[in-house]
Amino acid sequence: MATQKAPIEFYFDFASPYGYLASLRIDExxxxxxxxxxxxxxxxxxxxxxxxxxxxxHQPLRGEYLRHDTARCARDLGVPFTFPxxxxxxxxxxxxxxxxxxxxxxxxxxxxxxxxxHAHWGEGRDLESPSAVADVAATLGIDSAAxxxxxxxxxxxxxxxxxxxxxxxxxxxxxPFFLVDDEPFWGADRLDQIDRWLATGGW
Amino acid sequence: MATQKAPIEFYFDFASPYGYLASLRIDExxxxxxxxxxxxxxxxxxxxxxxxxxxxxHQPLRGEYLRHDTARCARDLGVPFTFPxxxxxxxxxxxxxxxxxxxxxxxxxxxxxxxxxHAHWGEGRDLESPSAVADVAATLGIDSAAxxxxxxxxxxxxxxxxxxxxxxxxxxxxxPFFLVDDEPFWGADRLDQIDRWLATGGW
Numbered sequence: 001m002a003t004q005k006a007p008i009e010f011y012f013d014f015a016s017p018y019g020y021l022a023s024l025r026i027d028e029x030x031x032x033x034x035x036x037x038x039x040x041x042x043x044x045x046x047x048x049x050x051x052x053x054x055x056x057x058h059q060p061l062r063g064e065y066l067r068h069d070t071a072r073c074a075r076d077l078g079v080p081f082t083f084p085x086x087x088x089x090x091x092x093x094x095x096x097x098x099x100x101x102x103x104x105x106x107x108x109x110x111x112x113x114x115x116x117x118h119a120h121w122g123e124g125r126d127l128e129s130p131s132a133v134a135d136v137a138a139t140l141g142i143d144s145a146a147x148x149x150x151x152x153x154x155x156x157x158x159x160x161x162x163x164x165x166x167x168x169x170x171x172x173x174x175x176p177f178f179l180v181d182d183e184p185f186w187g188a189d190r191l192d193q194i195d196r197w198l199a200t201g202g203w
Numbered sequence: 204m205a206t207q208k209a210p211i212e213f214y215f216d217f218a219s220p221y222g223y224l225a226s227l228r229i230d231e232x233x234x235x236x237x238x239x240x241x242x243x244x245x246x247x248x249x250x251x252x253x254x255x256x257x258x259x260x261h262q263p264l265r266g267e268y269l270r271h272d273t274a275r276c277a278r279d280l281g282v283p284f285t286f287p288x289x290x291x292x293x294x295x296x297x298x299x300x301x302x303x304x305x306x307x308x309x310x311x312x313x314x315x316x317x318x319x320x321h322a323h324w325g326e327g328r329d330l331e332s333p334s335a336v337a338d339v340a341a342t343l344g345i346d347s348a349a350x351x352x353x354x355x356x357x358x359x360x361x362x363x364x365x366x367x368x369x370x371x372x373x374x375x376x377x378x379p380f381f382l383v384d385d386e387p388f389w390g391a392d393r394l395d396q397i398d399r400w401l402a403t404g405g406w
Binding site: 050051052053054059060061062064065068069072073075076168171172173174184185186187189190192193196203 | 256267272279374388395406
């Protein structure tokens with residue numbers, strides 16, 4: 001009875017609005033089934049170079065729909081949403097900051113990821129520069145100078161690179177992407193299915 | 204009170220497994236809200252040439268996931284599903300057959316679309332050749348010779364071309380795609396949202 005269930009692995013890119021929408025629901029879905037969630041920022045740009053895919057927002061017709069659909073989904077969920085003027089975000093600094101913080105405090109690292117997503121997609125702020133990321137982190141009591149130095153550390157840079165490579169090796173070709181006991185689910189629209197999967201043990 | 208509500212426009216490509224999955228639910232969702240559905244086969248290949256997108260099944264990693272995800276979605280819905288050996292389908296003959304039949308009998312045209320989807324994605328049969336389409340139509344009592352001649356008529360060929368062009372002009376960049384009072388929804392995974400949209404009048 002006391003067997004520890006494997007955490008759900010949540011791969012996301014801060015540049016993805018669907019990742020933001022999924023990030024607001026995944027912990028709750030997991031908790032309903034006594035699961036925790038491991039949050040793993042990755043670089044979708046690196047993956048797209050490999051697969052030949054393009055960011056949705058750059059595709060004719062689809063980019064326009066994406067803006068409409070994400071705003072509609074956010075209203076459906078009742079969550080704040082502002083399409084950032086600066087798009088798409090280069091998420092390298094934000095992602096490194098999360099991995100740097102994880103070395104010291106995993107809970108704080110998750111809180112920073114939530115705060116970054118909120119600032120970028122909830123409020124539309126540009127989170128590309130290290131200083132913008134440090135400003136968000138400061139609201140959580142994280143020392144800005146330590147963060148700015150931390151995201152330059154070779155092991156932190158290497159960690160983000162490795163997580164992205166591991167994701168690719170595990171079949172992650174888009175984001176948000178979820179691994180539930182190695183079962184792959186792609187897209188924010190799979191959360192209800194994940195909920196049923198966890199409730200039933202799969203089908 | 205007796206105002207006729209506009210039908211839901213359902214754009215689909217016979218080559219798309221998600222179109223098949225959506226086709227098994229859209230009429231029921233619509234009927235719950237006193238709506239009918241207009242079924243419109245289109246050629247996604249023509250649209251992809253314009254937008255630069257590629258069929259999912261041809262994308263590295265994503266193609267493999269697609270096979271896994273579609274089969275899992277079908278089991279979730281409890282519907283028959285067989286990945287066809289011949290992929291992707293060229294849906295020109297099947298699509299023309301639907302429009303040819305619509306001239307004579309709209310109800311039969313919809314029944315043919317259902318039967319084609321079932322034969323191709325439910326049973327995995329190759330539906331590319333006109334004779335394969337005619338064989339499916341024959342099970343509905345449709346004369347094979349008349350169908351084979353009908354899909355060669357210039358106005359039928361032109362109809363399929365025009366429907367695809369109209370779809371593009373209306374912002375359709377993928378399939379399945381739904382227009383609900385001009386509100387665009389893309390993807391089989393939007394059906395629950397469409398259900399809520401119809402129930403609430405939108406948000």
